[in-house]
Amino acid sequence: MSDDISDDIEDVVGVLTTRIEAHFGMGMDQLKATVAGAPTANRGATDVVKWHGLLAECQRGVERAEDALLAALETQPSEVDDPTMDLAHRVSAAVATRDRRALVVRWLLDSDAPGKKDLAAERLARLNRGARTGPAVQTSAPHRPAAVPPSAPSTGRAAQR
Structure with missing residues (x-):
């Protein structure tokens, strides 16, 4: 973990929110609204908003679990039970x-x-694949020998009769 997160582990969401706002130059609410209005305009912003939402949701789960644990510990005798x-x-x-x-x-x-x-290079390569100047494989029909003219004598079994 980076120093700013390890120094203030209790407020992971707050630290990352501050970094996101600095990175995109706008508040989280404005960034969310911008992404909601044009989700494909900036894939990076869309991904960050999505994962920030998942992070915030998970933080609320951590807080609920901690509250439940503290309440249970307050009622425990000297030994902790299985629940x-x-x-x-x-x-x-x-x-x-x-x-x-x-x-x-x-x-x-x-x-x-x-x-x-590597990911950026792969995306660029995928985009550049659409800009080919010619086909990757031969697309014309292969050369076939000319058909035998109908007046030519046949040499098969049916010709011997």
């Missing part, structure tokens, strides 16, 4: 999912991220 351990595992899974989504958002914002250069 409370299940809540702890749910918190852990929610945090892991949130962190994976945060990594996707960070990757989308980083133009130098591993795989981005």
Whole structure:
């Protein structure tokens, strides 16, 4: 993780929202509205808005799971029971999912991220394939020998009768 995220892990969504706003030069609400109005105009912006929404949704899930765990822990005696351990595992899974989504958002914002250069080159190659000047394979019919004229004597079995 980058330093700005590890320093303030409790507000992953806030840190990434700030980075998104700086990257696109507009607030999140304006970016969402822009993407909603023209979703194919900027694929990068569309992807970032989508994944930011997934990240924010996951963060709300983390908070709900943490609240449930804290409520269960307040009622526990000295030993934690199985249902409370299940809540702890749910918190852990929610945090892991949130962190994976945060990594996707960070990757989308980083133009130098591993795989981005290859991905851009692949997209460019796909676009350039449509700009060929000639066919990739021969499209004309192959040359066939001329047919035998009907007046020529046949040499098959039926001719011997």
